[in-house]
Amino acid sequence: MEINLEDIFQNKIDNEVKIEPRDWMPEKYRKTLIRQISQHAHSEIVGMLPEGNWITRAPNLRRKVALLAKVQDEAGHGLYLYSAAETLGMTRDEMYNELHTGKAKYSSIFNYPTLSWADMGAIGWLVDGAAIMNQVPLCRTSYGPYARAMVRVCKEESFHQRQGYEIMMSLCNGTPEQKTMAQDALNRWWWPSIMMFGPNDDNSPNSAQSMKWKIKRFSNDELRQKFIDVTIPQAELLGLTVPDKDLKWNEARGHYDFGIINWDEFNNVVAGNGPCNKQRLKARVDAWNNGEWVRDAANAYAQKRKNRVKSGQQAA
């Protein structure tokens, strides 16, 4: 019987029929999705922190409203994704708990510090650019609620990247000091950005299953290559140099060749030892704990109003 259900399920996937919350699905599909979607949601939420750092110090009002709107979008993206994950049977509180206890991961890029205003440009351009590259294929992922959430996310994300690139352009067309700031930001964000696509394909054991289930549509290395190919001309347009001495156009492949990624650094940050892991997690845990009285008060108020309505009905 089990095998039969699994065949029906795979048949739907092969025919591009979306899986919806109450449909039968293999337990491992459910678990994989819960892990991936909640991790994605956590990344959006923690991703507000590095940029939130610069809202009060944005150089002018135009930059400030744009950054504020971007950070607010990220909160929204986190919420779309959390509710998509909840349709798979995990509660919001359980997901928060996994984040706060360090059991769940989030994108390791957000464990790097934002040292200058130019980092707002580099993050929008590179980090959001890499995220878009990852997210566009997810609009066609096999699980309906995840795909629908990603359509909303992608629609909103393109402004994020454009505002980042515009910041970089202003700095590169500004004083020599401003251009140096932009180059410094690129130097620091380049490698972490291309690590965002995850381990190399031959080192990514769950990828094959995720491709078969059409959770993923492209491999980590394919997406990484695509990102590098579109980003290099953008760096050239800014007059900036990508910090990779092995980077060069390969005519035969029709792609850029690039240097070896420092996976030790990546693994170290994922393991919790990046420059800001502790700070980021503490900010989330503090926000949760300090908000407890608000959540309780809102519950108590809602309960009181419910009781009032009930006693009113009884009287009538």
Place this chain on the structure above:
Amino acid sequence: MNQNEWPLWEVFIRAKQGLSHKHVGSLHAADYQMAIENARDVYTRRMEGVSIWVVESNNLYANEPNEQDALFEPATDKIYRHPTFYVLPEELNHM
């Protein structure tokens, strides 16, 4: 832990006058007013709506997906419910 979790609400948005409300997602809120205000912030930041409905998720009932075939099968063989079932002369206009 979950006793204190705010209930889940399903959110429906009317994109513009003349269209029906459409399900857009869900969110947590302590009561319906908070649900509407949060839905405004989460789902209509770019003028996606002119009206919001919220329904507490545990008030929503649905058919069983594994009984889907039995529920919808009766409609599959009734092609006479479609206009193309009826064969009429080519010369006939406005029908």
